Amino acid sequence: MNRGPVRRSDMQRRVTIGEYEVLIEAEQHLGTTQLAGAIGYVVRYSIARPDCRPIRGDLLSVHSYDLIDGTDYFRSADAALDHGVAKARDDIATLSPEVNRTHPGISAYAR
Helix, strand or coil, X not given: CCCCCCCHHHHEEEEEECCEEEEEEEEEEECCCHHHXXXXXXXXXXXECCCCXXXXXXECEEECCCECECCECECCHHHHHHHHHHHHHHHHHHHCCCCCCCCXXXXXXXX
């Protein structure tokens, strides 16, 4: 059932994860004709720090590519946004100083 276009505010979510601010945005994808209507949603996220310190190296923010659900579009904006939050959490976990820290001379693959 096509309920019409989703409001822009329903397509964004702002969350704080640890010391990071995350903006998650869902985008509606349409079929090849106007009659087809919406066929699903993709999601992307941006991560930044409120104190404007770099995220990685000298990057002030990190942006994901468009994410889909496996090989298909998400069926709803909420499902897409929920997936974006989970993926942003995964990305932030790799930014933590405790994660992926190895001692000199020890391969990260040896863990």
